[in-house]
Structure formats: C-alpha cells, structure tokens
Amino acid sequence: xxxxxxxxxxxxxxxxxxxxxxxxxxxxxxxxxxxxxxxxxxxxxxxxxxxxxxxxxxxxxxxxxxxxxxxxxxxxxxxxxxxxxxxxxxxxxxxxxxxxxxxxxxxxxxxxxxxxxxxxxxxxxxxxxxxxxxxxxxxxxxxxxxxxxxxxxxxxxxxx
Amino acid sequence: xxxxxxxxxxxxxxxxxxxxxxxxxxxxxxxxxxxxxxxxxxxxxxxxxxxxxxxxxxxxxxxxxxxxxxxxxxxxxxxxxxxxxxxxxxxxxxxxxxxxxxxxxxxxxxxxxxxxxxxxxxxxxxxxxxxxxxxxxxxxxxxxxxxxxxxxxxxxxxxxxxxxxxxxxxxxxxxxx
Numbered sequence: 001x002x003x004x005x006x007x008x009x010x011x012x013x014x015x016x017x018x019x020x021x022x023x024x025x026x027x028x029x030x031x032x033x034x035x036x037x038x039x040x041x042x043x044x045x046x047x048x049x050x051x052x053x054x055x056x057x058x059x060x061x062x063x064x065x066x067x068x069x070x071x072x073x074x075x076x077x078x079x080x081x082x083x084x085x086x087x088x089x090x091x092x093x094x095x096x097x098x099x100x101x102x103x104x105x106x107x108x109x110x111x112x113x114x115x116x117x118x119x120x121x122x123x124x125x126x127x128x129x130x131x132x133x134x135x136x137x138x139x140x141x142x143x144x145x146x147x148x149x150x151x152x153x154x155x156x157x158x159x160x
Numbered sequence: 161x162x163x164x165x166x167x168x169x170x171x172x173x174x175x176x177x178x179x180x181x182x183x184x185x186x187x188x189x190x191x192x193x194x195x196x197x198x199x200x201x202x203x204x205x206x207x208x209x210x211x212x213x214x215x216x217x218x219x220x221x222x223x224x225x226x227x228x229x230x231x232x233x234x235x236x237x238x239x240x241x242x243x244x245x246x247x248x249x250x251x252x253x254x255x256x257x258x259x260x261x262x263x264x265x266x267x268x269x270x271x272x273x274x275x276x277x278x279x280x281x282x283x284x285x286x287x288x289x290x291x292x293x294x295x296x297x298x299x300x301x302x303x304x305x306x307x308x309x310x311x312x313x314x315x316x317x318x319x320x321x322x323x324x325x326x327x328x329x330x331x332x333x334x335x336x337x
Contacts, residue, residue, distance in 0.1 A: 044297050057263050058298075061288035086295035088194045114165060121162065 030070050037070075037079055038063050042091050050093055194295035196314050200224070200305045201293035205283035208261060208269055214283050216258075216305075223255045223331045224305035225324070228285075228296050230264040231272035236300045239318035240276045246324040247280050254307075255328055260285050262299045306331045 028036065035052060041062060043054035051059045051066070062083075069079045083091045097105045133141065195201070204215040216224070227243060229236040247257050259282035261269040266284055273282055285291055294303060297316065304313040304327045313327050 058288060058291075061263075062292065064287060065289065065292060083292070085198075086194050086292055088295075114168065117162070118165065 033070050033076060034063070034066050037066050037076055040080065040093055041066075041083055042093050044087065044091065195311050198311060199309050200226075200303070200311050201290070203290045203293065205260075205285060205290060208266065208273060208282040208284055214258065214281055219256045219258075220309060221307050223307060223328055225255065225257045225328065226260060226294070226303040226305060227257065228260045228262045228291060228294075228299045228301045229272075230262045230299045231268040232264060233299045235318040237276065239300055239320070240278070242319060242321040242324060244277050245321055246328070250328060251280070254332065257281070258283065260290055262291055262296065263288065304328070304331060
C-alpha cells in the first residue's frame with residue numbers, strides 16, 4: 001500500500017467516525033425538540049411553510065406555545081396531539097400514514113406498481129398469434145424465397 | 161393493458177369524481193374539522209376595556225357566539241354590521257356574544273371596538289392560545305357554542321345576518337337560562 005492510499009484510508013476512517021459520532025443516539029435538548037416539532041407543524045396562516053420557517057406572527061405564537069409545552073415536560077406526541085385536536089391532521093406537514101390520510105401515501109405506490117405492471121406487460125414478447133406453418137407451406141415459402149433471391153442477385157451485384 | 165387494470169383505473173376515476181362532487185357541495189365557510197362537535201376549550205382572558213377578566217365558564221347554559229376579529233382585518237369590518245344587528249336582537253336573551261382579538265394590539269382593538277359599535281364583551285388573546293385551542297386559521301371566524309358547552313358550528317370568513325340568526329335559533333331551544 002502506498003503512502004497516499006494509507007492517507008486516503010485514514011481520512012475515510014476519520015470522516016466515517018466523525019459522522020457516526022455526530023449521528024449517535026442522544027437525548028435531544030429542549031431547543032432541538034422545539035426545532036423538530038415546529039418543523040413538523042404547518043403555519044396556519046401561510047399554509048405552505050412550517051412553523052419553524054414562517055415569519056408570520058401566528059407561527060411565532062405557535063412556536064412560543066411549543067416552547068412552553070416542552071418546558072412543562074410534555075412529550076413530542078402530546079404537543080403534536082394538542083395542535084391536531086384543534087386543526088386535525090392538516091396541521092402536520094407530513095400526514096400520519098394511518099386512517100384515510102394513509103391513502104395519500106398509498107395511492108402513489110399503487111399507481112407506480114400499476115405502471116410497472118403495464119410497462120413489463122408491454123416489454124414482454126407477445127405470444128405467437130398464428131399457428132406455425134405446415135411442412136407443405138414451408139416448402140412453398142422456401143421455393144418462393146429462393147426464386148426471389150435468384151432474381152435479386154444480378155441487381156445487387158450491379159448496385160455494388 | 162390487462163382487463164383488471166382497465167377496470168381498476170375506471171373505478172378509481174369514478175371514485176375520484178364522486179369524492180370531488182361531494183367536496184364541492186360543501187360550504188367552504190363551514191369546515192367541520194378539529195374542534196366542531198367537541199367541548200369548547202375553557203379560557204379566562206383580560207377584558208379589552210380593562211374591567212377584569214372574562215371566563216367562558218361564566219356563560220355555561222347559554223348560547224355563546226365566539227367571534228375572532230382584528231382591527232387590521234377588512235372582512236371583520238365587513239361582517240361587523242351584521243354582528244351588531246344580531247347582538248341588538250338577542251342581547252337581552254340567553255345569547256351571549258364574546259369578541260376575541262386575534263393578532264392585534266390592545267390599543268388598535270380598543271379603537272376598532274369603539275368606532276364600530278361593538279358593545280358585547282371582548283377579550284384580548286395576547287399569545288394566541290385561545291385561537292389555537294379553537295383551531296382558528298385567521299380572522300374573522302365565528303364559533304357557535306351550545307348551552308351544553310359543545311361547539312355546534314363554525315363559520316370561516318365574514319358572516320351574514322341570516323347565517324347568525326339560523327345558527328343561534330338552532331341552539332336556543334336547548335338553553336337552560
């Protein structure tokens with residue numbers, strides 16, 4: 001192993017180690033929990049943004065409520081459920097994969113599977129639609145091909 | 161295309177059309193999600209006129225019309241004459257109006273109340289907690305609370321006199337005082 005390769009290996013090990021260390025399971029801090037919950041909640045006045053990303057006053061108030069609930073010791077699910085009780089699953093940017101909202105996740109998968117079935121069906125060579133020719137028919141065909149080839153030969157030579 | 165897939169696609173499109181037809185028939189002002197048909201969230205808040213606090217529980221047994229409004233909200237001004245007329249009609253009965261200031265300063269809300277003839281009790285929702293508890297998207301929104309404390313209806317956007325009267329009269333026979 002050359003020195004360069006050894007250095008690359010050491011660098012890779014260092015990068016993987018650092019990545020693994022930073023991604024290790026650990027207890028989330030209150031700020032991390034607030035960030036996580038507010039990034040999952042929909043801003044009720046702007047609708048396309050999360051509470052975390054929205055500058056709207058109502059989003060700041062929702063964030064304030066999340067901060068208070070975290071400080072009170074509520075779990076993430078309890079906080080999410082409080083908003084769901086008022087606004088329904090709509091308030092979650094990613095609707096839960098249960099009950100009717102599960103269709104939102106299921107329909108694209110079913111559509112993709114159906115598309116694959118159609119595509120595979122089209123690509124598969126089709127079954128022969130006519131019966132194979134009989135020995136007599138084959139003899140006639142061969143004779144016809146030989147005759148047409150004999151007629152074509154002088155023209156082909158001339159074209160060359 | 162296989163026959164079963166053709167049938168599936170036809171059934172899927174038919175189901176989609178039926179769902180859309182049913183959805184378009186619904187009144188967009190009457191979104192029955194979240195808090196409707198559930199107990200109204202209890203709250204105690206400072207009155208806008210600084211005369212103390214107001215608690216929803218003080219109005220148990222009455223029909224309560226909860227109106228979220230703001231001075232910066234043009235549709236709130238648009239619906240206000242209807243609210244004033246209906247309030248004058250029911251104010252001596254078992255019907256209570258409560259105005260809740262949404263996302264507005266106390267000074268501006270006070271000015272709005274005095275210039276627009278709002279004489280029913282109004283409270284300030286400083287941190288938006290009342291609005292969140294009711295599932296408010298933005299003003300104006302009106303909630304109808306039955307005498308048993310259940311949210312019987314909700315109207316999103318400016319409300320008119322007929323809608324107010326119909327909703328109130330539908331709840332009044334249940335009133336106990």
